[in-house]
Amino acid sequence: MKKLIALAGAACAMVGLALAAPSATAHHSFAMFDRSHTTTVRGTVREFQWSNPHAYIQLMAKDAQGRDVEWSLEMGAPMYLYARGWRPRTLRPGMEVSVDLYPLRSGEPGGVVVTVSDASGKEIGTNE
Amino acid sequence: MRPIATTVAVLACAMLAGPAVAEHHEEQHARTEAFAGLPYWPGYWVSEHQAGTTITGLAPIFTEPNPDLSNFANVMSLRADTANWNEEGQRRVDHVRAISGGRKANGWGFPMMMNSATPLRFLITPEETIIINAYNEARYIYTDGRDMPDELDMWPTTYGTSVGHWEGDTLVIETAMVQTPSDYFHGAPPFSEEARYEERIRMDGDRLVAEFKVTDPVTLNEPFTSSISWVRDEGFDRMIVIDWDNDRTGNDGQFNTIEPNAVD
Known part of the structure; x- marks a missing residue:
């Protein structure tokens, strides 16, 4: 049992380290995003920033009161988006999309992108 | 005529x-x-276990239901979390972590560029090897037999000064005068500018493997060592260099956040 607890502790420590460390292509910790659940935001692409160290989708969406809210949706670095089939013109201003995301813990209208789908529900590019 | x-x-x-x-x-x-007579290491290399990074920016080992936890040890291991820091080193580590919230950066710098998912290329010639990543961060390792320049001819830089030589198929690199890495990138170790870095890089099957050793009388009780490796990831067909010019990392006092985008 002690061994099991020690292993579990080591696992938690490693996961904790992984969360605290800048991860993969990201240059900052992913602890800023709440990865316990995803949120879906539907709206219109205002701008697709194909930039380092992250790409961003600036998405205009309506809040519960029907007001316009601009979401800043972070993605990986462009070279990884390219490697996964994305291109700078994969998203164009005016496109209607639905984005599944892990929201910012800060509560600001933002998050990190998990999946992007078009208005018909078809996935755009790939998340694989 | x-x-x-x-x-x-x-x-x-x-x-x-x-x-x-x-x-x-x-x-x-x-x-x-x-x-x-020289090895040939073509391809676009990323740190092993960071390969396959998704559009989210996460490597699969972070999202797999049952990850092999031992693999985490090879992710960003040049942060030197396992180093035996002396009092000054620990003071620096604590300081860097304390001010890391919302810090922006311009790239990985050395040594972190050798341990990230950003693809690397190794261009090997008899006289020098150039290691360059997709952020245009480059290291020039002179293998023409020259010695390390005189101390008076060097000054601290982000990528340091490197000389190297070949021991069979292993590239041995000595690097000095690296500006304190955490000054450039907040996730990097706070080694001093007196640190010496030794790398031994070679092919092992389809992987590149390296032994890192850092000696620093200012921050370490004993040399920091780490084994890292790279694999060729899929999807890259050329080096596409894009400036690191849109770091929107912010901080609300408690959490990092994304700086809002100004409406044009």
């Missing part, structure tokens, strides 16, 4: 140029031979 005079002139030129041409051919032949 008469035909005889022309012939004499051509012969004279040939006699004068002959030794130089022959010498040039010998040089080319020797260089071709030198190239043939």
